[in-house]
Amino acid sequence: MEKTFKSGFVAILGRPNVGKSTFLNQVMGQKIAIMSDKPQTTRNKIMGIYTTDSEQVVFIDTPGIHKPHNALGDFMVQSAYSTLRECDVVLFMVAADEPRSTGEDMIIERLKKAEVPVILVLNKIDKVHPNDLYAKVEDYTKQMHFAEVVPISALQGNNTDTLLQTISDKLVEGPQYFPSDQITDHPERFLVSEMIREKILMLTREEVPHSIAVVTESMKRDEFDKIHIHATIFVERKSQKGIILGKGGAMIKKIGSLARRDIELMLGDKVYLETWVKVKEDWRDKKIDLADFGYVKDEG
Numbered sequence: 368m369e370k371t372f373k374s375g376f377v378a379i380l381g382r383p384n385v386g387k388s389t390f391l392n393q394v395m396g397q398k399i400a401i402m403s404d405k406p407q408t409t410r411n412k413i414m415g416i417y418t419t420d421s422e423q424v425v426f427i428d429t430p431g432i433h434k435p436h437n438a439l440g441d442f443m444v445q446s447a448y449s450t451l452r453e454c455d456v457v458l459f460m461v462a463a464d465e466p467r468s469t470g471e472d473m474i475i476e477r478l479k480k481a482e483v484p485v486i487l488v489l490n491k492i493d494k495v496h497p498n499d500l501y502a503k504v505e506d507y508t509k510q511m512h513f514a515e516v517v518p519i520s521a522l523q524g525n526n527t528d529t530l531l532q533t534i535s536d537k538l539v540e541g542p543q544y545f546p547s548d549q550i551t552d553h554p555e556r557f558l559v560s561e562m563i564r565e566k567i568l569m570l571t572r573e574e575v576p577h578s579i580a581v582v583t584e585s586m587k588r589d590e591f592d593k594i595h596i597h598a599t600i601f602v603e604r605k606s607q608k609g610i611i612l613g614k615g616g617a618m619i620k621k622i623g624s625l626a627r628r629d630i631e632l633m634l635g636d637k638v639y640l641e642t643w644v645k646v647k648e649d650w651r652d653k654k655i656d657l658a659d660f661g662y663v664k665d666e667g
Contacts, residue, residue: 373422374541375455377534380429380478382470385462386490390521391415391428394531398629399551399558414552416545422535423543427454451477456537457485458530463518464494467506475510484514484537488530493520556583557661558633563598563626563642567611570622575610578603580650580660593637596630600644601660603651611644619644 379387392398395415413428451457459478461471478485487507492500504516515533519526551558560581567579580601587595600619602608612619619642627640650656 370421371540372543373535373538374424374544375538376425376427376453377456377458378427378429378451378454379458379460380451380474381460382462382468382474385460386521387428387460388413390460390488390490390519390527391426393521393524393527394426395550397550398562398633399553416550416552417531418543418545418547418549422538423541423545424531424534424538425544451481451483455483455539456534457481457483458488458534459485459513460488460490461507463489463491463500463503467510471507472510479511485511486530486533486537487513487516489516489518490521492518492525493523555634556586559583559586559596559630560598562629562633563600563622563640565629566622566625567600569625570618571610575602575607578607578651579611580647580656582660588636593639594634595639596641598640598642600642601647601650602644603646603648605646608644608646 379390381387391413394417399413399415415426415428417424417426457478459474461467487504489500489503489507495503500518504518507513508516514537517526517530517533519530521527545552560583563583564579564581567575567581582599582601584597584599585595589595600611602611610618611622613621623640623642627638630640631638647656650660
């Protein structure tokens with residue numbers, strides 16, 4: 368008897384910094400979503416395609432849901448909620464080491480209307496005593512009914528196999544949407560831009576990271592199989608440009624050097640990375656700039 372093939376789309380929702388991207392990278396076994404300790408790191412929906420002989424799970428990592436303060440923030444929140452219309456299972460991820468907040472309450476009110484199974488995922492269990500988990504689970508399950516509750520440590524990989532099996536149990540027979548060797552729906556240029564942005568998040572402080580947009584202008588392979596990449600880093604103010612460049616260009620060199628390592632690992636080839644920094648005032652509140660940088664709202 369032929370074994371059935373199961374498939375489905377799984378949305379990962381939660382507040383900023385609960386570990387959604389860390390979980391996705393852990394499952395995929397490589398980096399496809401950038402990470403940092405700064406909130407609102409993920410701006411676009413990132414798709415991770417997990418395929419085995421018996422199933423294909425298409426994970427959708429969403430921007431952290433927060434109170435938006437500009438048009439970019441509004442785009443991010445709407446992008447996250449839009450996944451509820453296109454998924455078969457929802458992972459509602461919360462941090463086990465933090466108390467339930469009004470942010471979580473707001474998400475729960477939306478999830479109560481979801482027409483698909485919602486799995487509560489308590490991440491960062493490595494940061495709490497096991498005895499404290501029961502009270503946390505009890506608190507959340509009083510707010511709404513969850514199809515399942517699974518505690519994990521995305522960073523250490525603890526219990527992620529259990530979560531994958533729990534997701535699999537909720538999926539039904541379906542087609543293979545993507546080729547077996549495809550791991551994301553985003554083109555290489557997008558991933559390159561994100562890796563550069565990740566290094567800026569890591570190396571800069573305060574308002575600078577949120578004011579950054581990165582566009583990969585071109586990627587060309589030369590006759591020696593080296594990939595030449597030209598990318599532009601956009602900031603909102605001249606003072607931010609100075610911070611990104613650094614004294615004598617030291618900061619931009621460090622950003623480029625760290626980003627190049629990750630890009631070479633992803634592409635499997637040597638890379639020559641050239642970056643420019645340009646000022647585009649208040650781009651986060653201008654629809655035309657948001658569209659140019661790839662922040663386009665879903666229709667419907």
